[in-house]
Amino acid sequence: MNTNNNGYTIIYTTIIVIVVAAVLAVVSQTLKPNQLANEKADVISQMMTAAGLGEKAGFESMGNDKVLALYSESIDVAYTVDAAGQPVDTLLTAPADQIQIYTPSQLKAIYKAAKAGDAPEKLPVFKFKNGLTVIPVYGAGLWGPIWGYLSLEGTTFKGAFFDHESETAGLGAKIKDDPAFQALFIGKEILLTDEAAQFEIAKAGAHKLPESNGIDAIAGATMTSGGLNNAINLWLGLYKPVFEGASAGCQHEHKDCGHHHEGCEEQHEGCEGQHEGCEGQHEGCEGQHEGCDKPCCHETPKAEEE
Amino acid sequence: MNAKIKETILNPIFKGNPITVLVLGICSSLAVTVTLKGALVMTLSVIAVCGLSSLVLSILRNTIPGRVRIIVQLVVVAMMVILVDQLLKSFEATYAIDRQLSVYIGLIITNCIVMGRIEAFALGNSPWPSFLDGIANGAGYGMILLVVAFFRELLGSGTLFGVDILGRFGYVTNNLVILPPFALILLGCIVWVQRSIQKDLQEK
Amino acid sequence: MEENKTTKPGLFEKGGKLGFLHSTVDAFETFLRVPATVTRKGAHIRDAIDLKRVMIIVVIALIPAMLFGMYNVGYQASLSAGLNWGFWEMFWFGFLKVIPLYIVAYIVGLGIEFASAQIRNEEVNEGYLVTGMLIPLIVPVDVPLWMLAVAVAFAVIFGKEVFGGTGMNIWNPALLTRAFLFFSYPSSMSGDTVWVSVPKGMDAVTAATPLAVTDPAGHHTVQALTDSGWSFWDLFNGLIPGSVGEMSAIAILLGAVLLIWTGVASWKIMVSSVAGGLLIGWLGQLGGATELPCYYQLVMGGFLFGAVFMATDPVTSAQTECGKWIYGFFVGALAVTVRLWNPGYAEGMMLAILLMNTFAPLIDHCVVTRHISRRNKRIKTA
Numbered sequence: 001m002n003t004n005n006n007g008y009t010i011i012y013t014t015i016i017v018i019v020v021a022a023v024l025a026v027v028s029q030t031l032k033p034n035q036l037a038n039e040k041a042d043v044i045s046q047m048m049t050a051a052g053l054g055e056k057a058g059f060e061s062m063g064n065d066k067v068l069a070l071y072s073e074s075i076d077v078a079y080t081v082d083a084a085g086q087p088v089d090t091l092l093t094a095p096a097d098q099i100q101i102y103t104p105s106q107l108k109a110i111y112k113a114a115k116a117g118d119a120p121e122k123l124p125v126f127k128f129k130n131g132l133t134v135i136p137v138y139g140a141g142l143w144g145p146i147w148g149y150l151s152l153e154g155t156t157f158k159g160a161f162f163d164h165e166s167e168t169a170g171l172g173a174k175i176k177d178d179p180a181f182q183a184l185f186i187g188k189e190i191l192l193t194d195e196a197a198q199f200e201i202a203k204a205g206a207h208k209l210p211e212s213n214g215i216d217a218i219a220g221a222t223m224t225s226g227g228l229n230n231a232i233n234l235w236l237g238l239y240k241p242v243f244e245g246a247s248a249g250c251q252h253e254h255k256d257c258g259h260h261h262e263g264c265e266e267q268h269e270g271c272e273g274q275h276e277g278c279e280g281q282h283e284g285c286e287g288q289h290e291g292c293d294k295p296c297c298h299e300t301p302k303a304e305e306e
Numbered sequence: 307m308n309a310k311i312k313e314t315i316l317n318p319i320f321k322g323n324p325i326t327v328l329v330l331g332i333c334s335s336l337a338v339t340v341t342l343k344g345a346l347v348m349t350l351s352v353i354a355v356c357g358l359s360s361l362v363l364s365i366l367r368n369t370i371p372g373r374v375r376i377i378v379q380l381v382v383v384a385m386m387v388i389l390v391d392q393l394l395k396s397f398e399a400t401y402a403i404d405r406q407l408s409v410y411i412g413l414i415i416t417n418c419i420v421m422g423r424i425e426a427f428a429l430g431n432s433p434w435p436s437f438l439d440g441i442a443n444g445a446g447y448g449m450i451l452l453v454v455a456f457f458r459e460l461l462g463s464g465t466l467f468g469v470d471i472l473g474r475f476g477y478v479t480n481n482l483v484i485l486p487p488f489a490l491i492l493l494g495c496i497v498w499v500q501r502s503i504q505k506d507l508q509e510k
Numbered sequence: 511m512e513e514n515k516t517t518k519p520g521l522f523e524k525g526g527k528l529g530f531l532h533s534t535v536d537a538f539e540t541f542l543r544v545p546a547t548v549t550r551k552g553a554h555i556r557d558a559i560d561l562k563r564v565m566i567i568v569v570i571a572l573i574p575a576m577l578f579g580m581y582n583v584g585y586q587a588s589l590s591a592g593l594n595w596g597f598w599e600m601f602w603f604g605f606l607k608v609i610p611l612y613i614v615a616y617i618v619g620l621g622i623e624f625a626s627a628q629i630r631n632e633e634v635n636e637g638y639l640v641t642g643m644l645i646p647l648i649v650p651v652d653v654p655l656w657m658l659a660v661a662v663a664f665a666v667i668f669g670k671e672v673f674g675g676t677g678m679n680i681w682n683p684a685l686l687t688r689a690f691l692f693f694s695y696p697s698s699m700s701g702d703t704v705w706v707s708v709p710k711g712m713d714a715v716t717a718a719t720p721l722a723v724t725d726p727a728g729h730h731t732v733q734a735l736t737d738s739g740w741s742f743w744d745l746f747n748g749l750i751p752g753s754v755g756e757m758s759a760i761a762i763l764l765g766a767v768l769l770i771w772t773g774v775a776s777w778k779i780m781v782s783s784v785a786g787g788l789l790i791g792w793l794g795q796l797g798g799a800t801e802l803p804c805y806y807q808l809v810m811g812g813f814l815f816g817a818v819f820m821a822t823d824p825v826t827s828a829q830t831e832c833g834k835w836i837y838g839f840f841v842g843a844l845a846v847t848v849r850l851w852n853p854g855y856a857e858g859m860m861l862a863i864l865l866m867n868t869f870a871p872l873i874d875h876c877v878v879t880r881h882i883s884r885r886n887k888r889i890k891t892a
Binding site: 016039144 | 368369370371372373374377378381382384385388389392393395396397398401402405409468481484485486
Binding site for chain 1: 852
């Protein structure tokens with residue numbers, strides 16, 4: 001057989017390409033649900049790691065089902081807010097197969113819009129029963145995207161978990177692999193006053209980092225650290241109205257709450273998450289708007305329990 | 307015949323090792339050897355891609371038009387790589403490790419060993435020896451990967467497969483070991499050892 | 511005795527009873543002096559200057575920097591811990607801190623040198639005398655001794671012995687030791703807590719080096735230095751925190767004078783690297799990367815020390831005369847470039863010299879090829 005004439009070559013390559021494409025399409029379709037489930041469990045375990053509910057490795061060995069169940073158990077409420085910090089949609093947190101989260105690809109869309117200067121339509125907010133609010137960040141590292149989850153109580157950081165697509169192993173990859181780096185975020189504060197310099201991730205020793213929001217960068221990973229810094233500052237900027245609501249709304253003598261009753265309910269649930277003591281007040285709260293704020297937002301909610 | 311097959315399997319493991327003798331696949335062996343777990347998954351993936359690609363292309367070898375030979379090889383290898391990647395992503399146990407290896411699974415296609423063995427062996431031999439040759443070369447590659455990863459994880463993180471080994475003795479982890487250049491130094495040492503044993507590899 | 515040797519191999523000669531120790535015995539026999547034995551065949555030229563003499567001159571040139579380094583270690587300790595030590599107390603404190611570094615550097619390095627010379631059955635070279643002299647001067651004084659030992663072993667084995675020993679190495683072994691420490695144990699090699707050693711039982715002292723104070727992320731101004739209490743002359747004198755022997759420009763210049771006067775080190779490399787550093791420092795000032803006048807670049811960090819003692823290493827620098835100018839210029843220029851524009855590294859001298867070590871053969875090759883082609887042209891036109 002002459003395998004070198006043009007007709008044969010064209011037909012042969014066409015067949016090969018079609019066969020390969022078909023095989024890959026079938027495999028991709030069959031495996032898709034599994035992959036999505038894996039991704040979802042991965043994202044959820046990252047959020048729960050940030051929220052201090054366990055360690056990432058522990059979630060990985062737990063298996064997807066248990067991770068989802070634990071999430072449904074420990075999440076208080078998940079919803080999206082608009083650019084002004086007002087609630088838009090509720091995200092389902094149960095049952096396991098209907099849990100709604102924001103995957104990195106969805107975060108990427110928000111990131112791109114924000115980069116282009118558009119105000120985001122929806123930003124996810126996850127409030128856990130232990131009182132922590134988890135928000136995502138997404139940005140560009142050295143080689144590819146980096147993203148992660150920050151957990152806060154009010155305006156104070158309580159945990160962080162970062163992930164990346166292709167940062168250098170042993171250097172940039174430490175944002176994910178080095179728990180000590182992530183632990184640096186604990187106790188830092190969001191600066192509601194200065195949007196541009198929310199965080200400063202830089203090499204210590206170079207000069208004094210600010211106490212409240214300075215993070216010692218990863219040695220040898222200048223670009224990744226800088227990218228993470230930009231990502232965090234960008235997203236904290238997007239979420240600023242939410243945190244202003246969280247701090248200002250509470251301290252300003254419940255006036256905000258009294259204004260809009262529905263908003264109160266929303267905020268109330270959120271507030272509840274922040275202080276364990278509130279849970280008892282759930283029903284009572286809807287009735288009394290002013291009372292709502294007191295147990296929820298005051299510094300000493302524990303008193304209400306007694 | 308039996309001796310020949312034995313030679314096909316054993317040669318790539320030591321005497322004709324793709325990394326230390328043919329000096330192929332150096333790039334990925336620097337990148338994925340920070341942890342043993344990553345190196346192991348990479349090893350298995352390369353063995354699978356190498357073996358299956360060699361097998362398929364050896365079956366097709368008499369029908370492939372000479373002028374588009376490389377492209378056909380590329381398409382088949384690419385398919386195998388994507389299959390491996392998709393499979394790793396879809397199992398709960400391997401999802402995290404696939405994420406950790408990130409682009410390097412996809413980059414198996416650029417690993418010279420795969421295309422090199424297809425060109426050098428699979429296109430001229432029947433399927434069964436070709437399959438064995440692919441697997442053996444993948445194994446030869448993986449063996450070096452695991453040796454390098456063993457030292458890098460042990461010295462760089464004080465652990466093996468993520469289990470703390472040296473840390474409990476107060477070992478101070480060495481950051482240089484985690485950086486890619488050290489993998490090159492280790493590879494150099496392995497080549498050194500091999501050439502001391504196998505004198506015929508030494509250039510005059 | 512002389513006749514004996516011609517007929518029968520001596521105890522330690524090749525073929526003798528303990529002939530396998532030939533290298534070791536020879537090394538000690540010729541240490542610092544020329545023995546009466548001469549080569550028995552072939553013509554040979556004798557000169558007063560040989561490798562041993564060259565090395566000893568470099569070692570002597572390093573003594574001012576070493577003594578000053580010891581004093582400065584004590585001075586910084588006394589200053590930061592608020593002790594009012596006298597001169598000898600400061601010197602004694604520094605002496606006790608620095609001597610262990612020397613002991614470790616020499617024992618480990620020479621041990622490996624002797625062992626590998628034995629294995630290869632070659633003479634032990636005296637190159638390590640200088641390397642061992644340099645190493646303690648370019649590390650923070652408090653570097654753990656075991657780290658130093660590991661780094662010296664790495665540098666001597668992988669930087670020197672695998673290439674064939676003294677004279678065959680691509681990189682300066684002393685700098686390789688520092689690079690190994692720098693990349694392996696960054697927390698012990700950089701930051702602002704490693705530079706000042708205080709007496710046992712006292713809290714560690716935070717003391718940034720002048721380079722750290724003026725790092726790109728910080729404030730690139732003379733003011734930043736003044737705030738830390740340093741004037742240009744402080745930097746020039748060298749009574750500032752930093753690696754043991756790198757700080758004092760005066761001590762280094764004393765050594766430089768000796769090296770240039772004896773012709774041991776190339777003045778071209780020193781001059782051109784200073785020129786390269788000044789030029790980039792000046793451009794950086796023009797471009798707004800720094801507000802420091804360019805001559806500040808010379809007195810901060812290890813610039814002068816590197817330019818005088820490291821870049822001029824005859825083995826790893828360029829060999830051709832024209833190549834020396836190019837090589838030196840790039841060493842200085844790259845070092846200041848890293849300082850000004852790379853936020854990751856405060857100091858760039860080590861990286862610049864190692865990089866230019868790598869390129870030195872290439873520079874020589876280009877210079878030689880250009881020479882040859884120019885001469886060819888001349889022949890053609892003639």
